[in-house]
Amino acid sequence: MRLNFDEINKIIDKFNQSSVRELDINDGEFHLHLSKNENSPETPVQPIQPVRSSEPAVKAEDSxxxxxxxxxxxxxxxxxxxxxxxxxxxxxxxxxxxxxxxxxxxxxxxxxxxxxxxxxxxxxxxxxxxxxxxxxxxxxxxxxxxxxx
Known part of the structure:
Protein backbone atom coordinates (compact mmCIF):
# COMPACT_ATOMS: atom_id res chain seq x y z
CA MET A 1 0.00 0.00 0.00
CA ARG A 2 1.43 3.36 -1.01
CA LEU A 3 -0.26 6.41 0.48
CA ASN A 4 0.55 9.92 -0.61
CA PHE A 5 0.51 12.95 1.65
CA ASP A 6 -3.07 13.95 0.73
CA GLU A 7 -4.40 10.46 1.46
CA ILE A 8 -2.68 10.42 4.84
CA ASN A 9 -4.19 13.82 5.66
CA LYS A 10 -7.66 12.51 4.71
CA ILE A 11 -7.18 9.50 7.01
CA ILE A 12 -6.16 11.83 9.85
CA ASP A 13 -9.17 14.12 9.23
CA LYS A 14 -11.60 11.17 9.20
CA PHE A 15 -9.96 9.79 12.36
CA ASN A 16 -10.34 13.16 14.14
CA GLN A 17 -14.02 13.35 13.15
CA SER A 18 -14.79 9.80 14.26
CA SER A 19 -15.34 8.29 17.70
CA VAL A 20 -12.49 5.83 17.15
CA ARG A 21 -9.82 6.29 19.85
CA GLU A 22 -6.91 4.45 18.18
CA LEU A 23 -6.01 3.53 14.62
CA ASP A 24 -3.04 1.43 13.58
CA ILE A 25 -2.13 0.80 9.92
CA ASN A 26 0.80 -1.50 9.08
CA ASP A 27 1.88 -2.48 5.59
CA GLY A 28 5.45 -3.60 5.06
CA GLU A 29 7.70 -0.61 5.71
CA PHE A 30 4.75 1.77 6.20
CA HIS A 31 3.35 2.24 9.72
CA LEU A 32 0.77 4.81 10.84
CA HIS A 33 -0.44 4.98 14.43
CA LEU A 34 -3.08 7.52 15.51
CA SER A 35 -4.34 7.85 19.07
CA LYS A 36 -6.72 10.16 20.91
CA ASN A 37 -5.75 10.74 24.51
CA GLU A 38 -8.50 13.19 25.38
CA ASN A 39 -8.53 12.42 29.12
CA SER A 40 -4.82 12.75 29.79
CA PRO A 41 -3.73 16.05 31.32
CA GLU A 42 -1.18 18.02 29.41
CA THR A 43 2.28 17.70 30.87
CA PRO A 44 4.34 20.84 30.65
CA VAL A 45 7.51 20.32 28.67
CA GLN A 46 10.65 21.41 30.46
CA PRO A 47 13.45 22.81 28.32
CA ILE A 48 16.51 20.62 28.24
CA GLN A 49 19.68 22.28 29.42
CA PRO A 50 22.87 21.42 27.53
CA VAL A 51 25.30 19.28 29.47
CA ARG A 52 28.89 20.46 29.46
CA SER A 53 31.46 17.71 29.01
CA SER A 54 35.24 17.74 28.89
CA GLU A 55 35.19 14.97 26.27
CA PRO A 56 35.13 15.96 22.60
CA ALA A 57 32.00 15.30 20.59
CA VAL A 58 32.04 12.23 18.32
CA LYS A 59 30.82 12.46 14.74
CA ALA A 60 27.78 10.17 14.43
CA GLU A 61 28.42 9.27 10.79
CA ASP A 62 31.92 7.93 11.52
CA SER A 63 31.41 4.23 12.21
Whole structure:
Protein backbone atom coordinates (compact mmCIF):
# COMPACT_ATOMS: atom_id res chain seq x y z
CA MET A 1 0.00 0.00 0.00
CA ARG A 2 1.43 3.36 -1.01
CA LEU A 3 -0.26 6.41 0.48
CA ASN A 4 0.55 9.92 -0.61
CA PHE A 5 0.51 12.95 1.65
CA ASP A 6 -3.07 13.95 0.73
CA GLU A 7 -4.40 10.46 1.46
CA ILE A 8 -2.68 10.42 4.84
CA ASN A 9 -4.19 13.82 5.66
CA LYS A 10 -7.66 12.51 4.71
CA ILE A 11 -7.18 9.50 7.01
CA ILE A 12 -6.16 11.83 9.85
CA ASP A 13 -9.17 14.12 9.23
CA LYS A 14 -11.60 11.17 9.20
CA PHE A 15 -9.96 9.79 12.36
CA ASN A 16 -10.34 13.16 14.14
CA GLN A 17 -14.02 13.35 13.15
CA SER A 18 -14.79 9.80 14.26
CA SER A 19 -15.34 8.29 17.70
CA VAL A 20 -12.49 5.83 17.15
CA ARG A 21 -9.82 6.29 19.85
CA GLU A 22 -6.91 4.45 18.18
CA LEU A 23 -6.01 3.53 14.62
CA ASP A 24 -3.04 1.43 13.58
CA ILE A 25 -2.13 0.80 9.92
CA ASN A 26 0.80 -1.50 9.08
CA ASP A 27 1.88 -2.48 5.59
CA GLY A 28 5.45 -3.60 5.06
CA GLU A 29 7.70 -0.61 5.71
CA PHE A 30 4.75 1.77 6.20
CA HIS A 31 3.35 2.24 9.72
CA LEU A 32 0.77 4.81 10.84
CA HIS A 33 -0.44 4.98 14.43
CA LEU A 34 -3.08 7.52 15.51
CA SER A 35 -4.34 7.85 19.07
CA LYS A 36 -6.72 10.16 20.91
CA ASN A 37 -5.75 10.74 24.51
CA GLU A 38 -8.50 13.19 25.38
CA ASN A 39 -8.53 12.42 29.12
CA SER A 40 -4.82 12.75 29.79
CA PRO A 41 -3.73 16.05 31.32
CA GLU A 42 -1.18 18.02 29.41
CA THR A 43 2.28 17.70 30.87
CA PRO A 44 4.34 20.84 30.65
CA VAL A 45 7.51 20.32 28.67
CA GLN A 46 10.65 21.41 30.46
CA PRO A 47 13.45 22.81 28.32
CA ILE A 48 16.51 20.62 28.24
CA GLN A 49 19.68 22.28 29.42
CA PRO A 50 22.87 21.42 27.53
CA VAL A 51 25.30 19.28 29.47
CA ARG A 52 28.89 20.46 29.46
CA SER A 53 31.46 17.71 29.01
CA SER A 54 35.24 17.74 28.89
CA GLU A 55 35.19 14.97 26.27
CA PRO A 56 35.13 15.96 22.60
CA ALA A 57 32.00 15.30 20.59
CA VAL A 58 32.04 12.23 18.32
CA LYS A 59 30.82 12.46 14.74
CA ALA A 60 27.78 10.17 14.43
CA GLU A 61 28.42 9.27 10.79
CA ASP A 62 31.92 7.93 11.52
CA SER A 63 31.41 4.23 12.21
CA UNK A 64 35.06 3.22 12.56
CA UNK A 65 37.85 4.18 14.91
CA UNK A 66 41.56 3.66 14.67
CA UNK A 67 42.68 1.32 17.46
CA UNK A 68 46.27 0.79 16.28
CA UNK A 69 48.34 1.53 13.20
CA UNK A 70 46.67 -0.22 10.24
CA UNK A 71 43.81 -1.47 12.42
CA UNK A 72 40.29 -0.04 12.61
CA UNK A 73 37.27 -0.72 14.77
CA UNK A 74 33.76 -0.69 13.40
CA UNK A 75 31.51 0.68 16.13
CA UNK A 76 27.77 0.60 16.76
CA UNK A 77 26.04 3.69 15.34
CA UNK A 78 23.17 3.27 17.83
CA UNK A 79 21.88 1.33 20.81
CA UNK A 80 20.10 -1.90 19.90
CA UNK A 81 20.36 -5.64 19.33
CA UNK A 82 23.11 -6.71 16.96
CA UNK A 83 22.54 -9.50 14.44
CA UNK A 84 25.65 -10.98 12.85
CA UNK A 85 23.69 -12.95 10.24
CA UNK A 86 20.82 -11.99 7.92
CA UNK A 87 18.44 -14.55 9.45
CA UNK A 88 18.62 -17.37 12.02
CA UNK A 89 20.63 -20.31 10.71
CA UNK A 90 22.16 -18.32 7.84
CA UNK A 91 25.88 -17.73 7.35
CA UNK A 92 27.22 -14.67 9.19
CA UNK A 93 27.82 -11.48 7.24
CA UNK A 94 31.54 -11.69 8.11
CA UNK A 95 33.90 -14.09 9.88
CA UNK A 96 37.38 -13.64 11.37
CA UNK A 97 40.03 -13.85 8.66
CA UNK A 98 37.65 -12.86 5.85
CA UNK A 99 38.14 -9.77 3.69
CA UNK A 100 35.63 -6.93 3.75
CA UNK A 101 35.45 -3.99 1.40
CA UNK A 102 34.32 -0.47 2.16
CA UNK A 103 30.52 -0.48 1.94
CA UNK A 104 30.08 -4.19 2.79
CA UNK A 105 27.36 -4.94 5.36
CA UNK A 106 29.01 -6.47 8.44
CA UNK A 107 25.91 -6.75 10.67
CA UNK A 108 22.52 -5.19 11.36
CA UNK A 109 21.27 -3.49 14.51
CA UNK A 110 17.62 -3.62 15.50
CA UNK A 111 16.25 -0.68 17.44
CA UNK A 112 12.51 -0.07 17.90
CA UNK A 113 11.64 -2.77 15.33
CA UNK A 114 13.78 -1.03 12.68
CA UNK A 115 16.83 -2.77 11.19
CA UNK A 116 19.86 -0.63 10.38
CA UNK A 117 22.71 -2.03 8.30
CA UNK A 118 26.20 -1.43 9.69
CA UNK A 119 28.69 -1.14 6.85
CA UNK A 120 32.47 -1.25 6.82
CA UNK A 121 34.06 2.00 5.76
CA UNK A 122 37.48 0.42 5.22
CA UNK A 123 38.81 -2.43 3.11
CA UNK A 124 40.68 -5.06 5.10
CA UNK A 125 40.66 -8.36 6.93
CA UNK A 126 38.37 -9.06 9.89
CA UNK A 127 40.68 -9.58 12.88
CA UNK A 128 38.11 -9.95 15.66
CA UNK A 129 34.37 -9.95 16.17
CA UNK A 130 33.92 -8.25 19.53
CA UNK A 131 30.23 -9.08 20.11
CA UNK A 132 28.00 -12.15 20.00
CA UNK A 133 24.90 -12.53 17.84
CA UNK A 134 21.84 -10.94 19.51
CA UNK A 135 23.93 -8.98 22.05
CA UNK A 136 22.55 -5.66 23.22
CA UNK A 137 25.06 -3.03 22.12
CA UNK A 138 25.60 0.55 23.19
CA UNK A 139 26.18 3.58 20.99
CA UNK A 140 29.82 3.74 19.85
CA UNK A 141 30.57 0.23 21.21
CA UNK A 142 33.29 -1.54 19.18
CA UNK A 143 31.82 -4.42 17.14
CA UNK A 144 34.66 -5.52 14.85
CA UNK A 145 38.40 -5.05 14.46
CA UNK A 146 39.49 -4.70 10.83
CA UNK A 147 43.14 -4.84 9.73
CA UNK A 148 43.33 -2.37 6.88
CA UNK A 149 44.85 -3.68 3.63
Missing amino acids: SKNSAAGSNQIVAPMVGTVYLQPEPGAKPYVEPGKMVHAGDVVCVIEAMKMLTEVKSNVTGQVKNILVENEDLVEYDQPLFEIEEK
